[in-house]
Every structure is written in C-alpha cells, then in structure tokens.
Amino acid sequence: MEYMGLGKTGEKIPVIGMGTWKLAGGKECIEALRRGTELGGNFIDTAEMYGTESTVALALKDGADAFVATKVSPNHLRHDEVIKACDRSLKALGIKTIDLYQIHWPNPSIPIRETISAMETLVAAGKIRHIGVSNFSREELAEAQSAAKRNEIVSNQIEYSVFERNPEKSLFAYCRKEKISIIAYSPLGQGLLYSQRSSGALEALAEIGRNHGKSAGQVALNWLIGKGNVLAIPKSGSRAHVEENMGSAGWRLSESEVAAVDRISQY
Numbered sequence: 379m380e381y382m383g384l385g386k387t388g389e390k391i392p393v394i395g396m397g398t399w400k401l402a403g404g405k406e407c408i409e410a411l412r413r414g415t416e417l418g419g420n421f422i423d424t425a426e427m428y429g430t431e432s433t434v435a436l437a438l439k440d441g442a443d444a445f446v447a448t449k450v451s452p453n454h455l456r457h458d459e460v461i462k463a464c465d466r467s468l469k470a471l472g473i474k475t476i477d478l479y480q481i482h483w484p485n486p487s488i489p490i491r492e493t494i495s496a497m498e499t500l501v502a503a504g505k506i507r508h509i510g511v512s513n514f515s516r517e518e519l520a521e522a523q524s525a526a527k528r529n530e531i532v533s534n535q536i537e538y539s540v541f542e543r544n545p546e547k548s549l550f551a552y553c554r555k556e557k558i559s560i561i562a563y564s565p566l567g568q569g570l571l572y573s574q575r576s577s578g579a580l581e582a583l584a585e586i587g588r589n590h591g592k593s594a595g596q597v598a599l600n601w602l603i604g605k606g607n608v609l610a611i612p613k614s615g616s617r618a619h620v621e622e623n624m625g626s627a628g629w630r631l632s633e634s635e636v637a638a639v640d641r642i643s644q645y
C-alpha cells in the first residue's frame with residue numbers, strides 16, 4: 379500500500395480505502411472489509427444515510443483495524459442535529475471517536491457556520507478527530523474553511539473516476555493549494571466500468587494493464603491515485619475484488635499510459 383498525508387495533519391492514510399454504500403452486510407462483506415485492512419487499505423468510508431455503520435462495527439469487531447470515516451446527512455446540519463447524529467453514529471459504529479466526520483452534502487438553507495461550529499464542538503469533546511466535507515464546490519469549500527475557527531477542513535469527498543472528471547477543472551488545483559485531500563467516490567463508476575456499455579473503455583484499460591500484469595480496474599484506480607492528493611474508496615463486498623482493488627497501489631503507469639487513459643476517459 380502507498381500512503382498520503384490527510385490534509386495538513388501529517389497523519390498518513392492509504393491511497394486506496396473502501397466504500398460501503400450498498401454493502402449488503404453478512405459474513406462475506408465483513409471478511410472483505412477485514413481483508414482490505416490487512417492489505418493496508420485501512421480506511422473505511424460509511425455514512426449515517428447508508429445504513430452500513432453497523433456492518434462496519436462488525437468488521438472492526440472482527441479485527442479490522444481501520445481509520446473510520448462517516449458522514450452526517452444534509453437534513454441534520456443544524457447544530458443540535460449534528461451532535462445527535464454523531465452520537466448515533468458512534469453508537470452504531472461501536473467506537474468512541476470517529477476519525478473523519480464529513481458533511482455528506484451541502485444544505486444551502488442552513489448556514490455552514492452553524493454546522494462547522496457543531497463539528498468543532500465535537501472535536502473539542504473528543505467525539506471526532508477530523509472535519510471533512512463531501513460534494514462541496516470550490517466556493518462552498520472556501521466558505522466552510524472560513525467558518526472553521528479552531529480546526530482545518532481536511533478533505534472533500536467527491537465523485538471522480540474515468541467517467542467523471544469534472545473535479546479536475548478547478549477543484550483539484552484549489553485542494554492542492556489548500557492542502558485538502560480529495561477522496562474519490564464511485565471510482566469505478568459505481569461498477570459502470572464492468573458493464574457492457576463500457577466494453578470499449580474496459581478493453582483499452584485492460585490492454586494498458588497487460589504491460590504491468592494488472593487488470594483494467596487496477597489501471598483505472600492507479601490512474602486516479604496517480605493524480606496526487608487523491609484517495610480512492612472503491613466499494614466491494616467480495617474478498618477477491620477487494621484484493622484486486624488493493625493491488626491498484628504500489629506501482630505507476632508511465633506518462634504515455636496516463637495520457638492514454640486520459641483519452642479513454644473522454645469516451
């Protein structure tokens with residue numbers, strides 16, 4: 379596994395973690411999460427909205443040693459609602475401190491100052507360690523940053539994959555300058571990569587992968603993390619898929635291969 383710094387904190391997190399949206403639960407999923415952490419991908423992302431915090435709790439009990447990231451829903455962004463949502467998540471996760479607490483989506487009808495103030499109260503109380511956001515534009519991110527008085531916004535979780543390259547337009551440069559980590563969600567296009575509709579892209583990625591003994595999916599993930607300051611969180615309930623995903627780190631595509639993926643991803 380390769381590691382990157384989380385925001386300005388100096389704390390190391392892996393470049394490949396694991397998502398849990400639509401994770402079915404059950405023995406195989408728990409085993410897959412534990413296996414991922416054994417392979418160094420010890421970053422697990424969940425959300426109160428996903429209903430998978432209790433599955434993550436079981437994986438932690440099963441021996442998964444992970445940095446736990448969860449999210450507060452956009453309908454819980456009033457000060458007291460944030461505090462209550464965090465308490466519910468701590469209980470569901472069976473832990474005393476959430477490593478990264480993220481605002482799942484911005485809510486324009488609630489002042490960001492109010493939400494950030496609640497998050498800072500949670501840091502002071504030791505209930506969360508770091509504050510992150512998700513689906514924030516560059517402008518929303520800047521607003522959140524100025525609302526934070528005692529803490530930094532360490533990350534922005536956004537959709538980023540060979541199918542979705544919008545963040546490259548301006549968010550990337552801003553996050554790099556501000557030392558805010560990018561957490562790439564749906565890095566396999568929610569499985570679109572493996573569908574019949576993407577067979578052209580899949581074959582082209584597989585062709586590049588043959589130079590490295592890697593699969594098409596591993597090329598797609600390596601291309602993402604190779605952009606720098608990016609942690610990808612593919613979701614899988616299968617041990618074999620998790621093992622494959624973890625093999626996306628620890629090697630690099632050549633410059634010409636990166637350029638070839640850049641071209642594929644405009645399909």
Ligand SMILES: NC(=O)c1ccc[n+]([C@@H]2O[C@H](COP(=O)([O-])OP(=O)(O)OC[C@H]3O[C@@H](n4cnc5c(N)ncnc54)[C@H](OP(=O)(O)O)[C@@H]3O)[C@@H](O)[C@H]2O)c1
Pocket residue numbers: 396397398399400423424482512513535536562563564565566567568569570572595611612613614615616618619620622623
């Ligand atoms: N912040 C947000 O608003 C937001 C939104 C969406 C997602 N997310 C986060 O990002 C995580 C990942 O995104 P995602 O779940 O949308 O989609 P994804 O990770 O891009 O794709 C997941 C799909 O790919 C399949 N897959 C994974 N690895 C595979 C492999 N090696 N070979 C073949 N198929 C594979 C999975 O099936 P199997 O389970 O069968 O392997 C699943 O169907 C989520 O779980 C969630 O934690 C956040």
